[in-house]
Amino acid sequence: MHADTSPEITRGTAGTDERDRPVLRVSGLSKRFGGTQALNDVDLDIAPGEIHALTGPNGSGKSTLIKILAGYHHAEPGAVAELDGEAFDLGQVTGSRHDRLRFVHQELGLVGELSATDNLALSRGFARTAFGNIRWSEMERRTTALVERFGLGIDVRRPLSTATPVQRAVVAIAAALQGWEGRRGVLVLDEPTAVLPPGEVARLFDIVREIRDAGAGVLYVSHRMDEIFALADRVTVIRGGRRIATRPVAELTPRSLAELMAGEEMETGHRPRLAPAPAEPVLEVRDLWAGPLRGVGFDLARGERLGITGLVGSGHEVVPYAVCGAYPGPVRGRVRLPGRSERWVDAKDAGGSGIPLVPADRAGEGVIGDFSVGENLTLPLLDRLRARAGRLDRRRESALAEGWIQKVGVRTAGRGARITTLSGGNQQKVVMARCLAQQPPVLVLCEPTAGVDIATRLQLYDLIERQADDGMGVIVSSSDTEDLLALCTRVLVVRDGRIVREISGRDITERALLHAMEGTE
Template structure:
């Protein structure tokens, strides 16, 4: 008699305002199966996980069964009761609370006869739970003080705690993104032990080598559709990449020669950049050149722009036109002629409660001084001309930034920097959360800035964006430039393949 599958997904679809992120996906996991779920950015992996977690409400007609029982979809916590457990990429721990409290967020506290929490017992139980997984962690430390591998263990322990039902399916979403190599193999040991208890494991990762090390079967998603589910055996990395991007990559010749003649001397030079994630990056960008930077999460892509600009701690040297730019001193970078449009606009760039005028002029309000005082009408007219030039809608300088759409907000941030006529323009995810029209506008602006002589760096996870804009794409892996793609050998698939480790262009 065939056993009941631990997880069954039937014809699951999810449509976001006209865009189909998941299209009739089927998936079946047997108890004790170790399954990898792979696919490039935008393939539907995250949507699938969020639907399973009850975070997204899928389109009707789809169906999910856990242990043979139908799961109420779109209900947070429903999966939890059914034994469907998650370790999300951000782990979901409260950093100010200790391991004990974080574990209790899953199952609550046990109380003694006086209805009080017995902390001694709670601590002992937390310690034992973690020891069962092979981790010896001080359960009284706030988790924010622990190292990432310990935090991962706590998140894992919480997902595995028995609660009302024992765990049936464990979904691990990029659990290794920030782990050092030794910790990855330790984590894999734990995952195998979990599997041996009969729990089905769905392992989501960009790291194909890990898929081959850990998993027995693999499911590939592409463009929201299920492509194939098959044993890992018989596949190699190139074959798997071909499944992920839908065609084979022909190996291409390594381009030689230099572009130095066309652009003159580099205006931005970075040498031996190190940060928490970067491990020795060198960079030269010439006036008028557009450089792309790609990499998976944890590759150093997220830190490169901030490290160049001095927004985070780093070592190594950065010079703009020969002038050194200090770490932790973005003001010096601005002075030297560098501009940064950072990722995560709301946190890092936007003054949402301020007017467009104030948002645009903040870098150098001193430009509008007349007889020592800010001249409002001069400021309004210059800001308005920039808003119009960048096609911000509506171009009213006295509006609050928060009332604009994301794409228009981003154009306001661009206006802030274009007004400075920067020698070096660094853009970090410039079209994140931006609608299609604004995206095209932003791309045009980037090209115009380069044509006007700026050295431009575009850091992006949108590989068609890099293909459109960049003459060179630096591919980061593990904090280093692992690959450089040059026109005409740049296309989104090649970038994707390079970020996940397929060897092709020449290393820098």
């Protein structure tokens, strides 16, 4: 462990009573929300010095389990929980025992208007002088030291609303690790790598292993099989609110784990169909400047699936926002949609050109939590759904929502259900349906499968491919090489704000992508 985070950790000795006792044990865990049984008699135990993966399909109950451990939800009567052999209340949110359970939630729990320094202080307190004044320089020094281990250039004084999703994820992880004394405690990580590029994933893995090696238990929630097999000692699969199995990872294969998750045989690999013959462009971008971007330009052909990738800070994550007119900062450049508009428009006005965006931050940018599934889906189409008197035609709105819910396979109690009752994968389907319902010539997606399980990931792949087969141009901006390998017929690699490499067809391999991203071709 790093000296500033774990000076008091001592590793236990294998074979002792303390070492054999689970650091966290939960049994008989159930939770019902109205008529929905979210969890049903789930058992879970985590050993000290163990990385224990928790996986299952979207909506299986993983997030509910984590929220109960964190004290956000109360468990149903009859559940028993022990932390290091001592019972604790599964609704308790304060006290020294619960402080030894640390969490990084999928929604991150950050305040966008505040800086990284302020966000870390909210969870662990401000450094103060003897007179009670805040020691800002000390706070900024501590925050900088915590985030620098990820190698990101985060300005710890700027509001997190100006940071990228990757940077916000790193701040949330740093907040959970600060002041960590991991002896006989548990660190819970809920999809921590959802938007992290490969280099940052490796750094996070190193930190997680250090915490494990110091004797702490780690509960690692993930849909990513490669992460589970690379990192975990054991894995628990839950499906439909029930624990299906707990197995040593060494006894499983990707196929057998996928079958436990899905409840049936399924193919885990996915590769794009061969690219169609060159077609006319549906999007032309020239001399794009925004944030770190330095004169980026490219064409997108009809029916093409174009990937855009790079390391964090390279600028690849800015491209989709700039192309769609959604980047919050200054933008220069030209965008044209041949066939719909024969004139070039300023990139800053591209949002009015009919290019919809599926954003990277689904919770913060993609859905309105207080709205229903149907309202989220039809929001950009209200002008088309008005009757002659100017009022909203509710019948047409309902029919449109129902049609797209069926078309993209959203699992929901109905279009009137609140969007936040859906799993992350089903929320992503709603956001995609909202974009597709606009019948655009181009669809732009940022991190399209972040935080979704393998079954939903494959469904999203098929949905994207169908749109391309129908002639839509698709841009996939992703730090996930699995997405790029599975979807893209051409990939542009961005480094230092410029496109430095184009990889096409069978040349798109993980090795080629990583070398191009790192500049080590």
